[in-house]
Amino acid sequence: MAWKDLKNRFKRQFSDYLELPGDIMLDLPKIVLVGNLQVFIENHRGIQEYNPQLVRVVVNDKVVEVTGENLTLRNILPDEICVEGQINSLSFYN
Amino acid sequence: MLLFRFLSRLGGYVTITLPEGCLEKFINLAVSRGVFLWDVTGIGTGRVAMKVRLSGVQALRHVARMTGCRFKIIGRHGLPFLVSRMKRRQAMTAGALIFVAALYVLSSFVWFIEVTGNKLVTDQAVEQVARQAGLKQGVPRWTLDVPTLEETILDQVPGLSWVGVYVEGTRVYIKVVEKKLPPPDETGHPVDVVAVKDGLVKEILVLSGHPEVKEGDTVTSGQVLISAAIPPPVIDEEKEAPDGEDALEPKEQQPLRYVHARGIVRARVWYEGVANMKLMEKGAEITGRETTRFGIKLGSKEIILIGPRKLPFEHYALDIEVKRAPVWRNINLPVELLTVRYYEEKLYTRSYTRDEARRLAGRNVLDSIREQLPEGAKIVNERLEEVETTGSGTVRVRAIVETLEDIGIDKPYQYRGGGSGA
Structure with missing residues (x-):
């Protein structure tokens, strides 16, 4: 995987240098939190788990975990998910 | 988003439930096939509800077969379902349609006729003529010919100088203006x-x-x-x-x-008037600043609810408005609502020179005389003269105004012995 790491590093430096946003250049998720009521996750790769207390969304090569109360998926579009409810935490893990 | 909701309602959507276990697979597959899902919520007992458009349901059947989870439709919303419900309950639909149609049909008739503006001519007289001209209760509105109606009423009802007919909804207003006839000449009694x-x-x-x-x-x-x-x-x-x-x-x-x-x-008629003017004038005038205090009076106690506790004005005039509950059966509630308006006043002292005072007094007295003058009076001459007064603090001005006016007035003739009375 050394070649892929090198490629990623080069891409990152390149986008930093040209000040291009990461979500386009590096295919990273763009996550927008509105208070603790809503979270928009763009550029996702699908849902891994859903129940009213926990939502896991696959992004690029990581998983975004949203925990809270009464979570609902308001929208599910091919490239955007909107989670609504009382959000307690948002975390990334591999 | 609002547009999207509206379009979903128009096209119809259903609420489906799925077991929680196979939700992720199902959703991911559905989304990848372009089926739009929204409002995914847990409803307890291990099932999840979501909404999907009617057009996506067929595609979801494939997804369900592939993922091996069966979904259940628990709610149907939107226009297509409404239409099918209507089809099942034709009597109700027909009733609603008949209601609307009846409302429309009934609103195209004249139900009320009002005659306004008449004092001497009776309503009946106007309505009678209107009836003959085709305006009566229950007549369809489209048969009314307003201009001819106005003309007919004006022609046939004596004592009218103008008639206007206005159709407003199911109500027709006939506005009339009566002729103003000169008072009848009492030929029997000379004047x-x-x-x-x-x-x-x-x-x-x-x-x-x-x-x-x-x-x-x-x-x-x-x-x-x-x-x-x-x-x-x-x-x-x-x-x-x-x-x-x-x-x-x-x-x-x-x-x-x-x-x-x-x-x-x-x-030629002469009017005379006198006005005094003090050389030193004291008074109060309203500055325009005002404040309002709103309170409740309980017996002899006064509680201020709204407004300043301490008045910001040194001198003021006030205007009190009291509201109290209507007296009922001799029960007199000792509660009053008080609205007090305070108008700030400024005290002033003005001093005039003798000339100024004379001019002002002259203007005042002339103004007051002019107010007395009847219409059509022509002022021929105005004269002002100062009257000597004992006190030195005031100036007194007398005005004499000479006018030319019609002084005749009608009066019933009374026998004056000498006949012509010359």
């Missing part, structure tokens, strides 16, 4: 023209009647100017032919004639 005020007759124009005064005469209030009694014309021939029988005859044939005297008597 004199008498003076309303003292004056010097400048010109006299007799339309009917016998003049009692001539130009240059001084008249007093109440004096007859034009008499209703017209003496027989004096014929010179009478004197020339002193034939006893002939002389008596014309007098018998031409006794006093009584008429409604009319005419214009213009006279």
Whole structure:
């Protein structure tokens, strides 16, 4: 995987240098939190788990975990998910 | 998003439930096939509800077969379902349609007719004519011909000078304006023209009647100017032919004639007025700043609810408005709502020189005289003179205004012994 790491590093430096946003250049998720009521996750790769207390969304090569109360998926579009409810935490893990 | 919701309602959508276990696979597959899902919520008991458009349901059947989870439709919303429900309940649909149609049909008839603006002409008289012209209760609105209706009513109802017909909804207003006729001429009772005020007759124009005064005469209030009694014309021939029988005859044939005297008597009238003006004037004037205090009065206690506790004005005028509960069965509630408005006032002292005071006093007295003048009076001359006063603090000004005005007024004729009263 050394070649892929090198490629990623080069891409990152390149986008930093040209000040291009990461979500386009590096295919990273763009996550927008509105208070603790809503979270928009763009550029996702699908849902891994859903129940009213926990939502896991696959992004690029990581998983975004949203925990809270009464979570609902308001929208599910091919490239955007909107989670609504009382959000307690948002975390990334591999 | 609102547009999206609206379109979903138009096209119809369903609420489906799935077991929680196979949700992720199902959603991911559905989304990748372009089926749009929204409002995914857990509903307890291990099932999850979500909404999907009617057009996506067929695709979801494939997804369900591939993922091996069965979904259940628990709710149907939107126009297509509404239409099918309507089809099942045709009587209700028909009822709703009939209601709307009846409302529309009934609103195209005239149900109320109101006649306004008449005092002497009765409503019935106007309505009677309107009925003959085709305006009555229950007539379809489209048969009304407003211009001819107006014309007919104006023609056939006596005593009207203008008629307007307005159709507003199911109500028709007939607005009429009555002719203003001059007061009926009491032919039975002769009328004199008498003076309303003292004056010097400048010109006299007799339309009917016998003049009692001539130009240059001084008249007093109440004096007859034009008499209703017209003496027989004096014929010179009478004197020339002193034939006893002939002389008596014309007098018998031409006794006093009584008429409604009319005419214009213009006279010079003098008005006098006096005004005082203090050289040092003290007073208060409202500055325009005001504040309002709103409170409740409980017995003798006053509680301020809204407004400043301490008044910001040193001098003020106030205006109190009290609201209290209506007295009912001798129960008098000791509660009052008080609205007190305070208007700030400023005290001032003004001092005038003697000239200024004289001018101001003159203006005041002339203004007050002008207010008394009747319409049509022409001011011929104005004169101001200062009157000596004992106190040195005031200036007194007398004004004399001379006008030219019509001083005649109608008054029923009264027999004055001497006939012509000259």
